[in-house]
Amino acid sequence: MLVSPHGGRLTARQYEGPEAEEIIEKVKGGTLLTINAREKNDLEMIGNGAMSPLEGFMSRADYESVIDLMHLSAGPVWTLPVVFAQKMGDPDVSPGDHVGLKDNEGTIWGDMQIEDIFKADLIAEADKTLGTNDDSHPGVIYLKSLSGTYIGGKIRSIRRRETESFQNYRLDPKETRVLFRARGWKTAVAFQTRNPIHRAHEYIQKCAMEIVDGLLLHPLVGETQKGDIPADVRMHCYEEILKDYYPPARVAMSVFPAAMRYAGPKEAVFHAILRKNYGCSHFIVGRDHAGVGNFYGTYDAQMIFDQFDPDELGIVPLKFEHAFYCSKCGGMATPKTCAHDNQYHVFLSGKKVRAMLAEGTLPPSEFTRPEIAAILMEAARKGDN
Amino acid sequence: MKGLVIWIRTEEGSDEAILDKLGIEIQERGGRVEVFHSEAVENLGMEKNDKAKAVACAMLASHGVVVITSGAEDPSINPGEKLEIRIIEESNLRKTDIHDSFMRDLELAGLVPAPKYDVHPDEEKEILKKLQDLGYLDD
Numbered sequence: 001m002l003v004s005p006h007g008g009r010l011t012a013r014q015y016e017g018p019e020a021e022e023i024i025e026k027v028k029g030g031t032l033l034t035i036n037a038r039e040k041n042d043l044e045m046i047g048n049g050a051m052s053p054l055e056g057f058m059s060r061a062d063y064e065s066v067i068d069l070m071h072l073s074a075g076p077v078w079t080l081p082v083v084f085a086q087k088m089g090d091p092d093v094s095p096g097d098h099v100g101l102k103d104n105e106g107t108i109w110g111d112m113q114i115e116d117i118f119k120a121d122l123i124a125e126a127d128k129t130l131g132t133n134d135d136s137h138p139g140v141i142y143l144k145s146l147s148g149t150y151i152g153g154k155i156r157s158i159r160r161r162e163t164e165s166f167q168n169y170r171l172d173p174k175e176t177r178v179l180f181r182a183r184g185w186k187t188a189v190a191f192q193t194r195n196p197i198h199r200a201h202e203y204i205q206k207c208a209m210e211i212v213d214g215l216l217l218h219p220l221v222g223e224t225q226k227g228d229i230p231a232d233v234r235m236h237c238y239e240e241i242l243k244d245y246y247p248p249a250r251v252a253m254s255v256f257p258a259a260m261r262y263a264g265p266k267e268a269v270f271h272a273i274l275r276k277n278y279g280c281s282h283f284i285v286g287r288d289h290a291g292v293g294n295f296y297g298t299y300d301a302q303m304i305f306d307q308f309d310p311d312e313l314g315i316v317p318l319k320f321e322h323a324f325y326c327s328k329c330g331g332m333a334t335p336k337t338c339a340h341d342n343q344y345h346v347f348l349s350g351k352k353v354r355a356m357l358a359e360g361t362l363p364p365s366e367f368t369r370p371e372i373a374a375i376l377m378e379a380a381r382k383g384d385n
Numbered sequence: 386m387k388g389l390v391i392w393i394r395t396e397e398g399s400d401e402a403i404l405d406k407l408g409i410e411i412q413e414r415g416g417r418v419e420v421f422h423s424e425a426v427e428n429l430g431m432e433k434n435d436k437a438k439a440v441a442c443a444m445l446a447s448h449g450v451v452v453i454t455s456g457a458e459d460p461s462i463n464p465g466e467k468l469e470i471r472i473i474e475e476s477n478l479r480k481t482d483i484h485d486s487f488m489r490d491l492e493l494a495g496l497v498p499a500p501k502y503d504v505h506p507d508e509e510k511e512i513l514k515k516l517q518d519l520g521y522l523d524d
Contacts, residue, residue, distance in 0.1 A: 008492040008499020053493060074493035168519050174504050178512040179521055252521060312495065 002180055002188075003281045003314060006273050007053025007076045010173055014047030016159040023156055027100030027111050033151070034087045035101045035109060038142070041222040041259040042082050043101060043110050045274070047157025048172040050258075052277050057084035059116035059152030067128040070266070070307070077273065077312050079266040079304075080129055083120075084112070086149040093117070093151065101155070110157040117151050130263050132295055139262045139292075166221060166235060171254040176216065177279040179252055185213035189282035189318065190275035192289075194220045194260060195350065196229050196237040196376060198368045200323035202245065203332035204284060208318050212282055215251045217242075218275065222259035231255075233379040240371045254278075264288070264296035265304035269313075272305075276315040285317045322347070325366035354380070388446035388468040389496040390439070393455040395475045403475060404453045410488075411451055414498040419445055421454040436461060443468055451497060469496055 015023060035043060045051045053076060058066065061073040063081050072078045084101075086093075093099055093114055101110045122143045126133040133140055164170055171179065180188050189208040193201065209215050217238055221231040238253055258274065261267050267290035272283040289301035302319040310316070321334035324347040328340040338345070346366040348356075353363050357380035362373045393404065401422055408420040421442050423433070431437040439460030446452040447467050455475070464470045471491065477483040491497040504512065516522045 004499065005502060009502050072493070074490055075495055076493055171516075171521075174508075175512050175516065178504055178509055179516050182513060182516065182522055 002177055002186065002279045003276055005049070005052045005173070005277045006314060007074075009052065010049035010277060011046070011052045011055050012049055012174075013055060013155060014044075014049075014157045014159050014172070016161070020158040023111055023158060024100075024108050027098070027108060030100060031091050031093060031097060032100040032102045032106075032108070033084075033090050033093065033112070035084070035103055036087075038222075038259040038261075039084055039101075040103060040109055041257055042084075043155060043157045044159075044257055046082070046155055047110065047159070050173050050274050050277050051082060052173070054078075054082055056112060056115075056154035057150070057152050058082055060118040060150075063118070063120065063150065063152070067125055070269075077269065077308055079269040079273075080261060080263055081125065083150045084152070085146040086117070086151055088147060095153075107160075108158065109160075110155050112151070112153045112155045114151055115153040117149065120148055120150050122146060122148050129266055130261075130295070131265075134295070137262065137292065137295055138260075142261075165231070166255045169235070169253060169255045170257075171252075171278075173277045173279065176252070176254060180214060180279045183214060183249065183252075187212040187281040188214045188216050188279060189284060190216045190218050190272075190278065190280040191284045192218055192220060192256065192271050192275070193234070194228055196234050197241055197372060198353075198363075199325060199332060199366065200347075202241065202369075203323045204286065204320045207320070208282065208284055209250060213250070215246075216275070216278065216280055217251060217253040218256040218278070219253075220258055220260060221255040222257050228260075229376075230379075233375065237372045237375050240375060241369060244371075245369070260290070262290060262292040262295075264291045265300040268301035268317075269304055269308070272313065272315050272317060276313075280315060282316045282318050285319050287320075287322050327366075387496060388443075388449055389451045389491070390442045390446045390460065390464075390468065390470045391451065391453045391491075392439075392442075392460050392470055392472045393453070393475050393478060394459070394472060395455040395457065397457050399455070399475065401455060403478060404455055407478070408453050411453075411497050414500055416451050416497050417449065418451045418453065421445070421452050423455070439470075443470075469494070471496070 046054050058081055065071055065073040066078050066081050070079045095114050097114045099112055100108050102108050123133050126140045126143050130137055130139045189212045191205050205215055219234050268285050275283050285302050287298050288296055305317040321336050323332055323334045324345040326333045326338045326340055326344050328344040329338055346364055348367050356363055357376055404420045408418045411418045426438045427433050435456040435458040438456055439462045442452040442454050443462055460470055473487055492499045517524055
């Protein structure tokens, strides 16, 4: 049997077709509030059950419980706020109001029954969730752009498939669960990535595959920061490598439509819990997962899992060191398995790889498979990374 | 799973069938349940009062069992760390929305198992078709 969803059941608050039309009809003449890109990603993920047990944007009790105690007020582990900010120029609203949620272009993406409106100390939120209020942290920049007033309440989201990117790879949690069952998987490991696949990632994924029934490659395609490799390039790399290097029956690739928060350790737990909702029993946590710059310690994102009872998490973190090719071992290894000095290790930083690509130099095949290097080179030539 | 006493506040001498009904619901979810009727206190040779009942239920629940009982008064005992006591009015438990939200709170607190999660067979059929169309599964 697959792992249970977080909180016991998948929420289902996503609508399309006539039901979606009915929601739009109800709200379009009334009060409409504006959602930003991150909130739109969150709305989608609450609606499709990826953020179970959340049924809407957080009210004060959950918000405070999450930032102070890393648990929802009702009990389950939850490490990051999922909130909706009041926007300048939007109409005044009160608890009890039923409102529509629209983007900047006026497209309606859902509705909300407002339960709570509350002021938040955004600096305190930054300190508690991101571990910093430094203005160079992208999460801090985001928080400081908000009004400081949050609106909480249950939502319904509207699915507009025609607008979705990577349509062939859009699987909701209930769909991945049906897929795993149909393939006979009882355990699955999720790999989250916002980077193209190099040999090190492949090695880690394959190590994890040795102990579970299947691998869910789950590249993040929600909002990321400038400088990250674009999602279409990353997806292309994965499509290419899956052709020849993975057993098809033991791997599934689907996109993860979340926005990056760059919250390091707390986001690592958040990512793990969401993958549990997709039916995964294990989650790969690399070094500096969801980190940015030098804001987090190398192993912070792994150590945070030790603060929770394994039963309340319900998903097993697989903690990996960075991997490299060791010329003396003659294969991929990590500091846990290799006895040799750095001089024998082939390891390149993302910055170095970008510099090589910009110069028209292919990274060595011990670092990146030639098929992947060719895609990255082509993207660099076109100015995509 | 932490021990739990569900204390249903009832009028003196009221029908205790609602205890059994709730017991069956939790049992069907896979929970370990004991329904503790009023006469059980006497059968244990204890005084027939709510305090004695609360003590007996707490002892039972501290072994990780969900104990369902009823009483006219609130159970005036300290649950300690291994035990939760949740109180609900009988009249409220009979209202579907309050019953559902009470049970959902217990689920989220990890005190009772959630209903076995499953996709409706019709929906599962549709999903399987989609997965085949997208190439995730063979026809």
